[in-house]
Amino acid sequence: MITVELDNFSLREICRSGQCFRMHETAENNTYELVAGDKYLKISQAGSIVNFYCSDVEFICYWVPYFDIDSDYGRYIEKVNPRDTYLSAAVQCGNGIRILRQDLWEMIITFLISQQNNISRIRSCIERLCVRYGEKLKAGDTEYYSFPTPQQLSVATEEELRRLGMGYRARYIVETTRSILAGEVSLEKLYQMKYYRRARKELMKLSGVGEKVADCICLFALHHMDAFPIDTHIRQVLDEHYRRGFPNRRYHGMRGIMQQYIFYYELIGERGKI
Known part of the structure; x- marks a missing residue:
């Protein structure tokens, strides 16, 4: 087992963020199982402490890049315009999301x-x-x-x-x-x-x-952080909150992260009601 302390990292939010579909919560509290490609992982979390039930080699070579562990998501969060009350609320709701590097x-x-x-x-x-x-x-x-x-x-x-x-x-x-x-x-x-x-x-x-x-x-999969998928949820948000267009220049190189905060907020957070 590998134990690490991680900021801006939530298994619950990652699992429910709509980017991976072979991760689920188990009967054990705050414990998840994940299948990615041909790999299996059991993983648990208590606060900022995360336990990976795998070997050192598998953790370093596979799961560190998979969960984008080496990236500082606090740096992305700091870039959010404080005057943008909608995006600020979305980030607060899903600040434990990571953009996964999947197959x-x-x-x-x-x-x-x-x-x-x-x-x-x-x-x-x-x-x-x-x-x-x-x-x-x-x-x-x-x-x-x-x-x-x-x-x-x-x-x-x-x-x-x-x-x-x-x-x-x-x-x-x-x-x-x-x-x-x-x-x-x-x-x-x-x-x-x-x-x-x-x-x-x-x-x-x-x-x-x-x-x-x-x-x-x-x-x-390719971790192009400027990709900004637009589905029905995102289109409604753009129409309601960003009628002049999403501030792409401000969030260049991290637009996809902002999209995930918005998507999660609409789907799961106070806006989603599910």
């Missing part, structure tokens, strides 16, 4: 599934996909399924995916898997792209990937 392939399929879907249903769809096409693995006494690779998912037909509850998104998953395996869009090259807009444009070559989905992938 690119997993995020492509995840956010294809997320379209016109709620968080609960996204979770169940992804879990069924992993059970059907992923690999059954074990961590101690815990059994879990890895997220299927492009090769593993290549055997899936549109009909099978529809039976798993993917609906119209089944065609996108089949066609996108074929595009990746055929090299029409390269995951490796996407990782190497330094510029957000170039990566976004490349992702939109994939079946079913529009601007919002591409922005989600850029933010939650």
Whole structure:
């Protein structure tokens, strides 16, 4: 077990922030389980003290970058305009959120599934996909399924995916898997792209990937912090609070973080009422 003290870090807020769908709270108080790719993690928190139940090597090599632990989110929070009462309230509500560095392939399929879907249903769809096409693995006494690779998912037909509850998104998953395996869009090259807009444009070559989905992938997998996904919630906020446009210049290089504070506030906080 690795124990660290972290500021601006909340497992509860990260779990409920709508960027990862294979993390859930257990029966143990403030304890969570997470599956990312083929990795499993048990993690708990008491105040600012966070316990990672894994090896030193796995913590340093995988979970530190995954949770963006080395970044100072207090620096981002300090940049918020104090006269912007709406954004200040959103940040106060979700100041423990981190932008996760998740697997690119997993995020492509995840956010294809997320379209016109709620968080609960996204979770169940992804879990069924992993059970059907992923690999059954074990961590101690815990059994879990890895997220299927492009090769593993290549055997899936549109009909099978529809039976798993993917609906119209089944065609996108089949066609996108074929595009990746055929090299029409390269995951490796996407990782190497330094510029957000170039990566976004490349992702939109994939079946079913529009601007919002591409922005989600850029933010939650490629860590392009200027990506600013706009869904119904965010559009309503922009229309109500930022009629002259969101202050992009002030938040250059961190727009995606501000988007997550807003999204969480609308979904979970005082505004969300859920």
